[in-house]
Amino acid sequence: MIVADRKSLEEILAMVKDNKKILIAGCKGCVTVCNVGGLKEVEILASSIKIARKKEGNDIEIDIEVLERQCDTEYVAGISETVGDYEAVISLACGVGPQFLSEMYKDQTFYPGVNTTFFGGATQHGVWEERCAGCGTCAIHNFGGLCPIARCAKSLMNGPCGGSSNGVCEINKDTECIWDSIVRKKMEAGRLEDLLGVKGIKDWQTARDGGPRRSIREELVQGNI
Amino acid sequence: MRLSYSADIKVIQVPCTGRVDILHLLNAIEDGADGVYVAGCLEGECHYIEGNLKAKRKVEYVKKTLTELGIEPERVAMYNLSSAQGARFAEIANEMADKIKALGPTPVKNTHAA
Ligand code: SF4
Ligand code: SF4
Numbered sequence: 001m002i003v004a005d006r007k008s009l010e011e012i013l014a015m016v017k018d019n020k021k022i023l024i025a026g027c028k029g030c031v032t033v034c035n036v037g038g039l040k041e042v043e044i045l046a047s048s049i050k051i052a053r054k055k056e057g058n059d060i061e062i063d064i065e066v067l068e069r070q071c072d073t074e075y076v077a078g079i080s081e082t083v084g085d086y087e088a089v090i091s092l093a094c095g096v097g098p099q100f101l102s103e104m105y106k107d108q109t110f111y112p113g114v115n116t117t118f119f120g121g122a123t124q125h126g127v128w129e130e131r132c133a134g135c136g137t138c139a140i141h142n143f144g145g146l147c148p149i150a151r152c153a154k155s156l157m158n159g160p161c162g163g164s165s166n167g168v169c170e171i172n173k174d175t176e177c178i179w180d181s182i183v184r185k186k187m188e189a190g191r192l193e194d195l196l197g198v199k200g201i202k203d204w205q206t207a208r209d210g211g212p213r214r215s216i217r218e219e220l221v222q223g224n225i
Numbered sequence: 226m227r228l229s230y231s232a233d234i235k236v237i238q239v240p241c242t243g244r245v246d247i248l249h250l251l252n253a254i255e256d257g258a259d260g261v262y263v264a265g266c267l268e269g270e271c272h273y274i275e276g277n278l279k280a281k282r283k284v285e286y287v288k289k290t291l292t293e294l295g296i297e298p299e300r301v302a303m304y305n306l307s308s309a310q311g312a313r314f315a316e317i318a319n320e321m322a323d324k325i326k327a328l329g330p331t332p333v334k335n336t337h338a339a
Contacts, residue, residue, distance in 0.1 A: 008293065010293065040247075040248075044248060044251060044290075047248060047252055048293075051251065051255045051291075051294055051296070052294045054255065054333045054334055054335060055332045055334070057334050
């Protein structure tokens with residue numbers, strides 16, 4: 001899923017400081033699963049903002065909505081009748097949400113309430129880790145199913161750098177050296193030779209380096225299936 | 226056993242403090258409560274295993290939120306006692322009431338107070 005962290009209350013309060021009536025829009029997709037933008041978090045943010053504004057003696061009216069998905073025009077269209085009732089909208093979806101909203105409702109101001117960080121998953125309750133960098137040419141089968149693009153600090157393709165120490169990456173003692181894990185896994189399976197072939201230079205054009213990406217499924221575009 | 230405790234305390238009963246939610250605490254502050262505390266069972270003695278530990282983490286979350294908003298985090302608290310400790314219940318109620326009185330009224334002004 002897409003993982004995000006909520007922005008600080010200070011930052012969010014500054015965004016809406018001149019507004020008296022706002023909407024907070026959550027999303028039932030990834031941000032609900034990573035506990036940052038679902039109904040619960042929307043309600044907590046609304047209450048926190050109201051407390052802050054009452055403290056200042058400057059009340060604010062806040063309504064809440066949780067869209068099925070903010071990355072889908074069909075659901076974004078669901079607030080068309082009410083979106084104009086607000087001075088601003090805070091979206092707690094990943095960065096896609098406030099953009100789809102901004103594109104559909106050109107006169108409204110949408111603030112991102114979260115910092116979208118990576119594609120990953122929860123490794124334990126409350127801890128999320130990065131697993132994929134969306135490079136556009138997946139090759140994890142060459143690395144024992146572990147991604148050195150997203151998980152090696154240097155995105156090395158042909159083995160660890162000299163900074164690998166006891167399974168830990170040199171950038172920080174809390175970061176595992178994924179190359180250590182890849183090699184160890186292959187050794188345990190008795191298949192170290194799988195890693196011997198030199199990987200050619202990676203074509204980064206399918207990644208962000210090739211500019212904004214677009215995925216077209218002709219059969220769907222034509223409405224055939 | 227008849228015990229008296231501060232009349233400033235309004236008691237809301239829940240089956241287990243695990244039922245207490247971050248929003249209950251925030252909404253109390255939002256609605257103008259000067260303070261709010263959770264009185265749970267002793268740690269390790271939750272009938273539902275860890276309801277009181279969950280409540281403790283929620284109280285910590287709300288304390289952090291209040292701190293971010295420039296409000297004294299002491300306005301929210303967690304206490305643990307057993308249901309057999311009536312005297313301790315009264316003591317905690319008075320202790321919390323005194324603590325809040327020392328802090329003074331909430332800075333969260335309720336302009337449309339009911
Ligand atoms: S190889 Fe590319 S697509 Fe596959 S997991 Fe790694 S970053 Fe993601
Ligand atoms: S120590 Fe390991 S994970 Fe860190 S940069 Fe070097 S090879 Fe990559």
